Amino acid sequence: MLDTTMTEALAGQLRGNLLTPDVPGYDEARALFNGMFDRKPSMIAQCTGTADVITCVNFARENDLPLTVKGGGHGVAGKAICDDGLVIDLTSMNGVLVDPELKTAQVQAGATLADLDHETQKFGLAVPSGTDSRTGVAGLTLGGGYGHLGRRFGLTVDNLLAADVVTADGSLVRASENDNADLFWALRGGGGNFGVVTSFEFRLHEVGPEILTAQCFHLFDDAREVMQFYRDFLADTPKEIFCVCLVLRVPPMPPFPEEHHGKIAVALVANDSRSEATEENSPLRKLAAFGKPILSVVMPMQFTALQSNFDAGFPKGARYYWKGHYLPDLPDEAIDTLLAQTEPFPGEFTAYGLEAMDGAISEVDPSATAFPHRNTRFGLGIFANWADESRDDEAIAWARRFHEALEPFSTGGSYVNYLAVDAGDKFREAYGANFERLREIKQRHDPQGLFDAHQRLVAK
Ligand SMILES: Cc1cc2nc3c(=O)[nH]c(=O)nc-3n(C[C@H](O)[C@H](O)[C@H](O)COP(=O)(O)OP(=O)(O)OC[C@H]3O[C@@H](n4cnc5c(N)ncnc54)[C@H](O)[C@@H]3O)c2cc1C
Structure with a gap:
């Protein structure tokens, strides 16, 4: 615990507020998106500009304090907040x-x-x-x-x-x-x-302000065919088209048919961001026409609405434990392995998804930036998301099993932003040659x- 002389010394040098555990707003400021973390820093500096940030960095270094930085507080591993140290909270610097x-x-x-x-x-x-x-x-x-x-x-x-x-x-x-x-x-x-x-x-x-989007939900029984279609569709579709393939529960709300609410489904969510794209000329038509969807919509949408389309499915304060792989391709054996891991699908908000990593992402050399995952077609995100603490063991075990089962199909790398808190030295693998x-x-x-x-x- 820091003595009050120290906290007062820092507070006196800041334009922003310095929150300590006894001050209103402290609990709100230390709350992270991932409800699994309940860390209690000694001080949270709500910086208003670069000067405050410099002051905090110097203060932490000179006093040998643990130091963390909070951007959006959305990190799955909860590393933005520390116990017993100083947090540089950038939330107010949002210009x-x-x-x-x-x-x-x-x-x-x-x-x-x-x-x-x-x-x-x-x-x-x-x-x-x-x-x-x-x-x-x-x-x-x-x-x-x-x-x-x-x-x-x-x-x-x-x-x-x-x-x-x-x-x-x-x-x-x-x-x-x-x-x-x-x-x-x-x-x-x-x-x-x-x-x-x-x-x-x-x-x-x-881009935008409106772009053409497609959202097609299929029953989980058809998941194998849907994933095969997804793989082949992206292989010969221009890079202006993006599509994610998500396995998730059907949201319990209209326009989803009531008899399917809460059931596991596979969704293709895509967009054609070219200004000239229309429902008639876009490859998204092919996506909407495939199979026997329980819901299939192709329509223009505000780009900002697309950007927040998934928010409701990931509530703030729920529990999140994520893992990931990069898949150079998606052979049928990988699809079968994915599908076999799906049950017990622990939690209301649990999901997993394949995100397209080809196109412009793969046109950059793997050593050109620190992000090395360039020669790969798909990112796999394994999203164990649940609300009830009593399900922690079950949900974490599911994500780990899932991750292990997919290893034979993976490049061996993983996305640093999807690493769970216990990732340990996985960072070396995450960065590979870089x-x-x-x-x-x-x-x-x-x-x-x-x-x-x-x-x-x-x-x-
Ligand atoms: C529901 C959900 C959806 C997501 N979807 C996507 C997605 O579509 N695509 C994607 O790429 N990722 C996605 N992510 C992962 C996301 O990119 C990471 O969680 C990211 O780290 C969040 O950034 P943040 O600033 O909100 O997090 P924070 O928790 O504030 O920070 C995350 C890490 O970055 C450090 N940090 C933050 N700000 C700074 C700074 N200014 N200077 C130095 N270090 C800093 C923190 O100390 C911490 O270690 C998603 C995460 C969630 C929970």
Whole structure:
């Protein structure tokens, strides 16, 4: 426990609030998206700008305090909050500044995807990002970032032009292709190991504000054929078309037929982001016409609505334990193995999904950024999500079994943003051939391991 002299000394140097356990707002500020974590930091600094961040980094280093950084607080591994240390909470730093002429956006590191889309979509522009609008731009970007526009425009990091970073010695540095190029390389997939990013600069693309979407739900009995169709459909469909294949429970609400509510189903959720796409000319028609769906809709949608389409299925405060693989292809044996792992499907919100990783994502060399998973067709996310603590063991065991069963079909790599809290030294595997370079860069920028607490990617 810190004495009050220390907390007062820090509070006096900040423009933002410093929350301690006895202060209103403390519990709200330490609550993470993943309800499995109940960590109690000594202090939460609600930073209002770079000056506060520098002050906190210096304070933690000088006082040898555990230090973590909270972007959106959405990380599955719950690493944004520590016990008994200092949290740099960036939530209030959520400004987004769009330059519609240059097609760039300056994004403060506490912004969520919803904040980013809100500002960029006003100009019919977008950054490719993730599929849950409450996710923090910071954590998502630092791990790689992929979602509905990935096949067309690549990862979020492939559209990162620069970042401002407070390093372990309290300096503010710019990282881009021309400034601190090694740091810039590491930030594009290497996580929060190298400093506190205070803002990002992204390249924007013309998308929306409406795009053509398809959502087709099939009974689980037909899952084998649906997955085969999904694999073959993507193989000969232009990269402007994105599709995710999700196994999940049918949401208990209209327009889903009542007799199927709560049953396990397989859904194809796709979009054609070309401005000229219509229901008549788009390959999405083929998707909607396939099989015997219980619900099949092709329609234009606001891009921001697509971006928050999955939010309700992942409630804040529920329990999340995730694992993942990258699959170079999806042979029938892999599909059969996936399907055999589905039961007991523990929890109301449990799901698993195949996300397309080809197209623009795979056009980048695996060593060009720290994110190495470029020569692969699918990302597999195993999402054990449930509400009741008494089901922890069952849900975690399901995710582990599932993960193990799919190993023979995997590249061996995994997505750092989907690693559960007990991932241990899986980080080495997650980065494959890029691991050693990350370690060298870590040694240069954070030799004392100030930023190790939240992601022990590169151990001291
Ligand atoms: C429901 C759900 C849906 C998701 N969907 C997708 C998806 O579609 N695509 C995808 O790619 N990922 C997805 N993710 C994973 C997501 O990218 C990660 O959880 C991401 O880390 C969240 O970022 P955050 O800023 O909200 O998290 P936080 O928990 O705040 O941070 C995550 C990690 O990054 C560090 N960090 C945060 N901000 C900074 C900073 N400014 N500087 C340095 N380090 C920092 C933290 O310390 C922590 O270690 C999803 C996660 C959830 C829970």
